[in-house]
Amino acid sequence: MNLAVTPAVTPELLLSRIRVVLCRPSHPGNIGAAARAMKTMGLASLVLVAPKQFPDPEADTRATGAVDLLGRAKITSTLSEALHGCGYAMALSARRRDLGPVPETSRSAVGRLLAEAAHGDVALVFGNETVGLSNEEIQLCQAAVSIPTNPDFSSLNLGSAVQVLCYECRMAAYGDLPPLAGQGVTAFSSAAASHDEVEGFFEHLVAVMSHSGFYNPAQPGRLLPKLRRLFGRVRLEKDEVNILRGILSSTQQKTGHGRRED
Amino acid sequence: MNLAVTPAVTPELLLSRIRVVLCRPSHPGNIGAAARAMKTMGLASLVLVAPKQFPDPEADTRATGAVDLLGRAKITSTLSEALHGCGYAMALSARRRDLGPVPETSRSAVGRLLAEAAHGDVALVFGNETVGLSNEEIQLCQAAVSIPTNPDFSSLNLGSAVQVLCYECRMAAYGDLPPLAGQGVTAFSSAAASHDEVEGFFEHLVAVMSHSGFYNPAQPGRLLPKLRRLFGRVRLEKDEVNILRGILSSTQQKTGHGRRED
Numbered sequence: 001m002n003l004a005v006t007p008a009v010t011p012e013l014l015l016s017r018i019r020v021v022l023c024r025p026s027h028p029g030n031i032g033a034a035a036r037a038m039k040t041m042g043l044a045s046l047v048l049v050a051p052k053q054f055p056d057p058e059a060d061t062r063a064t065g066a067v068d069l070l071g072r073a074k075i076t077s078t079l080s081e082a083l084h085g086c087g088y089a090m091a092l093s094a095r096r097r098d099l100g101p102v103p104e105t106s107r108s109a110v111g112r113l114l115a116e117a118a119h120g121d122v123a124l125v126f127g128n129e130t131v132g133l134s135n136e137e138i139q140l141c142q143a144a145v146s147i148p149t150n151p152d153f154s155s156l157n158l159g160s161a162v163q164v165l166c167y168e169c170r171m172a173a174y175g176d177l178p179p180l181a182g183q184g185v186t187a188f189s190s191a192a193a194s195h196d197e198v199e200g201f202f203e204h205l206v207a208v209m210s211h212s213g214f215y216n217p218a219q220p221g222r223l224l225p226k227l228r229r230l231f232g233r234v235r236l237e238k239d240e241v242n243i244l245r246g247i248l249s250s251t252q253q254k255t256g257h258g259r260r261e262d
Numbered sequence: 263m264n265l266a267v268t269p270a271v272t273p274e275l276l277l278s279r280i281r282v283v284l285c286r287p288s289h290p291g292n293i294g295a296a297a298r299a300m301k302t303m304g305l306a307s308l309v310l311v312a313p314k315q316f317p318d319p320e321a322d323t324r325a326t327g328a329v330d331l332l333g334r335a336k337i338t339s340t341l342s343e344a345l346h347g348c349g350y351a352m353a354l355s356a357r358r359r360d361l362g363p364v365p366e367t368s369r370s371a372v373g374r375l376l377a378e379a380a381h382g383d384v385a386l387v388f389g390n391e392t393v394g395l396s397n398e399e400i401q402l403c404q405a406a407v408s409i410p411t412n413p414d415f416s417s418l419n420l421g422s423a424v425q426v427l428c429y430e431c432r433m434a435a436y437g438d439l440p441p442l443a444g445q446g447v448t449a450f451s452s453a454a455a456s457h458d459e460v461e462g463f464f465e466h467l468v469a470v471m472s473h474s475g476f477y478n479p480a481q482p483g484r485l486l487p488k489l490r491r492l493f494g495r496v497r498l499e500k501d502e503v504n505i506l507r508g509i510l511s512s513t514q515q516k517t518g519h520g521r522r523e524d
Contacts, residue, residue: 065415153328157299
């Protein structure tokens, strides 16, 4: 019997569960602008992946009254670290990629992000000002969002992109949010798997496929991106990760392939 | 009789009829940021009322690819002049004023602005960074708009406020936006798997799980319903069914379990 008290899902709680992740930002001014944009909309959790220059006075200047967010910002060296404990990550992506999730328009995408935030921590992931996100980074995210822009000039400033999406988050959290309670939930549902649990499953799957010869790490091709796309769409639950890993373990025992105890 | 041909009211026409008016801006950087924000959303008409410093290199820098808007910006000495020929003006106002129109929330206010734009030129009016709009200026406007913000930190940057409202203008002009090019499709996509293809995968999976001992047909429990729920959510594609069955076949070959040629 689960005696844990579930906190009421308030707009403030939903917004507090959204971390904004900036990958390899080049200009400290944009980090400050992002912090200010977040705070005006009630978001507080900023993560910087390998920032070129931080802390920096220019970041403080542009943050104005949001320097507290800069002071509490977490700095990591990889996106994977930044997503630790996060159940759902959404990448800003201006264009369609061959790999990775298909971008959905900002308003509906953010509605989905908020629905996920009802279950736990989520992330909005932004790329470098010039080169955006790498394919590897995009593939760590379960969803992608694009902001509709003028096709002749789609060059949104990083701070502005953060502002627009944080604004949509606030509107969704307080506004006519699609009903969350009961959405997609059945008697079978368990909590969403975290980033690390899903990654653990992928590692396990790769080990089994390598051992069986289906996957050759020396000639990877597009197999892994395709599998990430498949399981990224489904939004695995904890219970499902356990089942899938159970299936993998059982075939390993059958083949005498190294027992896993993790 | 009016023989003038009425142009079709397209989203582009509506956006072209919205002029953005900045009253007494202090920082040229914000003028540049506003121009960039406008252009990303397809707005082009910028009017500056008594700017403190303009033109200025800082404005050009922050505008990046939108310097053309700066070059065509109209400069006036009063708001009244700036609104010449304008049928409807909406002022950004964070707070309720004793005088002037009552602010309406951004999304619905912008909807109204676009409806007015169907009849002619309209304006979005922004005040000075520190003191906002004067009572006299507010009273020259027919409507007021406020952007929902964190009550503890409502200090939106001027460029960010322009960005949010221009974004709402674009969203409203395009309405239920046409899907992003190719939405739902990536270079990886293949056709949805048929019922029998999905069933063939399930049979294959059950065979592997039974052989490995993970699934006991005599005590089925809820394993199969859970797996059906998982793969039912994802809407498998043909290509994905082939990959999953390839993984299953490769583990079968490893265990010497009956080769499948189907």
